[in-house]
Amino acid sequence: xxxTAPLPAIGRRILRSRVLAALATPHGVDRYLEMVNPMWAxxxxxxxxxxxxxxxxxxxxDGSAAVATITLQPTSTWRGHRAGQYVQVGxxxxxxxxxxxxxxxxxxxxxxxxxxxxxxxxxxxxxQVSKHLVAxxxxxVVHLSQAQGEFTLDESPATPTNNHLLFITGGSGITPAxxxxxxxxRDGYDGRAGRKVTFLHYAxxxxxxxxxxxxxxxxxxxxxxxxxxxxxxxxxxEFELRRLVPGYRTTDTWACGPAGLMELVAAAYDDGxxxxxxxxxxxxxxxxxxxGNAEGDVTFTHSGGETVEAANTGATLLEQAEALGLKxxxxxxxxxxxxxxxxxxxxxxxxxxxxxxxxxxxxxxxICVSAPEGDCAxxx
Amino acid sequence: MSxxxxxxxxxxxxxxxxxxxxxxxxxxxxxxxxxxxxxxLDDLGEEDAxxxxxxxxxxxxxxxxxxxxxxLPPAWPLAVASLSVSKILENMEIGHNVMHGQYDWMGDPGxxxxxxxxxxxxxxxxxxxSHNYIHHTFTNILGKDRDIGYGILRMDEDQKWHPYYLGxxxxxxxxxxxxxxxxAMHDLEVENIVAGKRKLEENKALHAGIMRKVKRQALKDxxxxxxxxxxxxPLTLAGNATANLIRNIWAFNIIFCGHFPAGVATFxxxxxxxxxxxxxxxxxxxxxxxxxxxxxxxxxTGNLSFQVEHHLFPDLPARRYPQVAEExxxxxxxxxxxxxxxxxxxxxxxxAKKICKxxxxxxxxxx
Numbered sequence: 001x002x003x004t005a006p007l008p009a010i011g012r013r014i015l016r017s018r019v020l021a022a023l024a025t026p027h028g029v030d031r032y033l034e035m036v037n038p039m040w041a042x043x044x045x046x047x048x049x050x051x052x053x054x055x056x057x058x059x060x061x062d063g064s065a066a067v068a069t070i071t072l073q074p075t076s077t078w079r080g081h082r083a084g085q086y087v088q089v090g091x092x093x094x095x096x097x098x099x100x101x102x103x104x105x106x107x108x109x110x111x112x113x114x115x116x117x118x119x120x121x122x123x124x125x126x127x128q129v130s131k132h133l134v135a136x137x138x139x140x141v142v143h144l145s146q147a148q149g150e151f152t153l154d155e156s157p158a159t160p161t162n163n164h165l166l167f168i169t170g171g172s173g174i175t176p177a178x179x180x181x182x183x184x185x186r187d188g189y190d191g192r193a194g195r196k197v198t199f200l201h202y203a204x205x206x207x208x209x210x211x212x213x214x215x216x217x218x219x220x221x222x223x224x225x226x227x228x229x230x231x232x233x234x235x236x237x238e239f240e241l242r243r244l245v246p247g248y249r250t251t252d253t254w255a256c257g258p259a260g261l262m263e264l265v266a267a268a269y270d271d272g273x274x275x276x277x278x279x280x281x282x283x284x285x286x287x288x289x290x291x292g293n294a295e296g297d298v299t300f301t302h303s304g305g306e307t308v309e310a311a312n313t314g315a316t317l318l319e320q321a322e323a324l325g326l327k328x329x330x331x332x333x334x335x336x337x338x339x340x341x342x343x344x345x346x347x348x349x350x351x352x353x354x355x356x357x358x359x360x361x362x363x364x365x366x367i368c369v370s371a372p373e374g375d376c377a378x379x380x
Numbered sequence: 381m382s383x384x385x386x387x388x389x390x391x392x393x394x395x396x397x398x399x400x401x402x403x404x405x406x407x408x409x410x411x412x413x414x415x416x417x418x419x420x421l422d423d424l425g426e427e428d429a430x431x432x433x434x435x436x437x438x439x440x441x442x443x444x445x446x447x448x449x450x451x452l453p454p455a456w457p458l459a460v461a462s463l464s465v466s467k468i469l470e471n472m473e474i475g476h477n478v479m480h481g482q483y484d485w486m487g488d489p490g491x492x493x494x495x496x497x498x499x500x501x502x503x504x505x506x507x508x509x510s511h512n513y514i515h516h517t518f519t520n521i522l523g524k525d526r527d528i529g530y531g532i533l534r535m536d537e538d539q540k541w542h543p544y545y546l547g548x549x550x551x552x553x554x555x556x557x558x559x560x561x562x563x564a565m566h567d568l569e570v571e572n573i574v575a576g577k578r579k580l581e582e583n584k585a586l587h588a589g590i591m592r593k594v595k596r597q598a599l600k601d602x603x604x605x606x607x608x609x610x611x612x613x614p615l616t617l618a619g620n621a622t623a624n625l626i627r628n629i630w631a632f633n634i635i636f637c638g639h640f641p642a643g644v645a646t647f648x649x650x651x652x653x654x655x656x657x658x659x660x661x662x663x664x665x666x667x668x669x670x671x672x673x674x675x676x677x678x679x680x681t682g683n684l685s686f687q688v689e690h691h692l693f694p695d696l697p698a699r700r701y702p703q704v705a706e707e708x709x710x711x712x713x714x715x716x717x718x719x720x721x722x723x724x725x726x727x728x729x730x731x732a733k734k735i736c737k738x739x740x741x742x743x744x745x746x747x
Contacts, residue, residue: 019604023600023605025597025600026499026597027497034490035437094426095425095426097424097426097430097486099486331517332512332513332517336516338481339512341481341484341493341494354418354421
């Protein structure tokens with residue numbers, strides 16, 4: 001038996017018992033289990049890399065990064081995912097020893113608890129996590145969240161509807177749609193009930209087209225799934241969409257891709273009143289870097305959901321929040337006590353003590369010693 | 381008692397000399413400290429991560445061994461020793477330091493100041509407020525730093541004497557024996573409630589937090605683990621209580637050596653109004669004292685034997701303190717600032733003497 005095999009069900013029940021939790025207090029059972037085997041867990045989710053497959057081996061040109069599909073064996077704590085959902089993946093980067101966490105869409109079909117999943121990851125130049133994953137050796141253990149996200153497929157072959165399903169994707173945005181189509185086909189979808197699937201995808205080039213073989217096979221099979229691939233400078237247009245799917249505005253649509261594509265798609269679905277009822281969208285959040293200055297806007301979001309936005313004054317986030325009448329928690333106001341630590345969701349901040357800047361999304365920062373540079377959003 | 385006037389003399393001479401730094405000198409001193417801090421920050425990485433994970437592994441090892449050895453009655457002393465070492469490591473080198481945010485940069489939730497809670501009846505959440513914020517920001521400012529005597533003891537000449545303080549040595553012994561409970565009650569500011577400065581209602585939320593933590597800790601150490609050893613229940617119970625007691629005594633002594641030996645300065649609120657960063661460093665330095673010792677000793681104190689460095693750089697991983705201590709000492713010499721250090725015996729004796737001396741009313745300076 002492999003030393004990193006997930007735990008059998010009975011072991012899981014024992015590990016999740018209240019007695020064991022009481023014995024392990026205040027640290028929790030997982031803090032002990034991880035000492036023995038990283039694949040044993042009572043609450044947390046981790047996964048072992050089973051294999052890494054390059055998706056675009058021919059692509060070597062400038063700006064076309066390596067894409068790989070990483071097969072993961074999650075711990076028995078994995079609760080499964082619905083097609084289209086994403087997970088947070090945490091890796092301890094060698095050297096700096098920092099755990100970096102990023103979101104990746106699950107590319108495999110919907111999974112059940114404990115089942116293997118795949119992530120299809122593009123190794124961005126700046127993306128330390130994605131580069132680490134694409135270069136990972138089998139056996140590497142990574143940290144996972146449970147599946148998250150509402151950009152999901154709510155149809156299945158068993159659903160008694162004859163809806164036409166439309167996927168419009170660009171670049172890496174193909175991943176959630178791929179998971180959805182794979183789920184439909186795996187679960188017996190064959191188009192016989194009169195339901196059609198249309199898959200419209202935009203890629204930088206044919207070499208950059210991921211899942212090309214599988215898409216070709218899907219297109220060739222008699223399953224009423226139509227695949228349209230567009231490469232190069234071919235941009236999305238409403239004209240083309242209307243030609244492919246005349247009634248697209250009343251068709252259930254899932255769109256995912258870069259901001260430029262998403263804006264065009266949203267405009268095409270706008271019925272004049274700003275409503276885009278049949279369109280479900282998902283954006284990818286990329287770290288935004290703006291040059292050091294006191295420009296831009298600062299957005300503070302309360303846990304309650306209320307949002308306060310104001311022009312960046314260049315002062316620390318704590319001072320700016322207080323100037324707006326907000327009352328974030330704080331302590332020493334000099335960066336030593338960590339009382340004010342909050343989550344920055346996007347933007348660049350400069351540590352006023354060290355001068356170091358950081359542009360990572362979803363990062364915990366001390367707002368008493370962090371000043372925003374350009375646009376910045378913080379959850380208070 | 382003949383040594384007392386001599387000590388007083390030493391104390392006043394040191395402080396007179398060191399309080400004479402100009403604002404410019406303080407700024408320069410602060411800049412040198414900032415430079416050390418920045419250098420270490422830039423260097424944080426794998427070594428620090430490996431170190432703390434190794435300590436955690438070591439601590440878990442002692443903990444599991446301790447719990448297991450209770451099944452062998454003849455090994456009872458060994459079980460207690462093992463569990464005591466585990467609790468001391470967990471509270472001092474891991475808990476105290478992790479909850480300071482020293483390892484937050486790693487991004488590991490298991491070693492994150494916001495998530496971590498220690499094996500102690502004091503809820504980590506409350507301790508972080510009274511310790512990280514109040515004690516480390518207002519270190520040794522009379523009337524603000526409630527760690528001066530913990531609201532129970534008289535530890536400074538400038539604390540007004542009252543006949544209550546005749547019991548100073550007794551209170552100190554009690555605080556030592558029940559140290560984790562003292563720390564847990566610390567945030568309730570009982571002395572301020574007695575003095576009418578704080579309302580009982582203000583403690584309601586804190587109270588609930590403490591009770592929750594106390595229940596969990598007591599259930600684990602005094603019910604479940606003893607019950608797991610079946611007929612050995614009383615022995616295991618006694619063993620767990622002893623381990624907690626040993627941890628209490630050790631932590632109390634190390635911590636009291638950090639701020640209360642002779643020669644450690646206290647400050648008034650006026651002295652610290654609008655203080656510069658340089659003055660803050662300066663106050664941290666003069667308000668703390670180190671204990672000399674070997675590597676193992678430093679590990680068992682959670683490197684709080686480098687109390688001076690800890691107070692200068694509370695958010696740097698404690699394993700870095702020994703690395704910067706020589707440099708800090710050299711800078712202090714250059715500025716003519718006192719760097720308080722000494723072996724455990726000397727520092728303990730000095731603290732004990734102060735506890736006894738402060739029990740008595742101040743002697744009029746007539747001689």
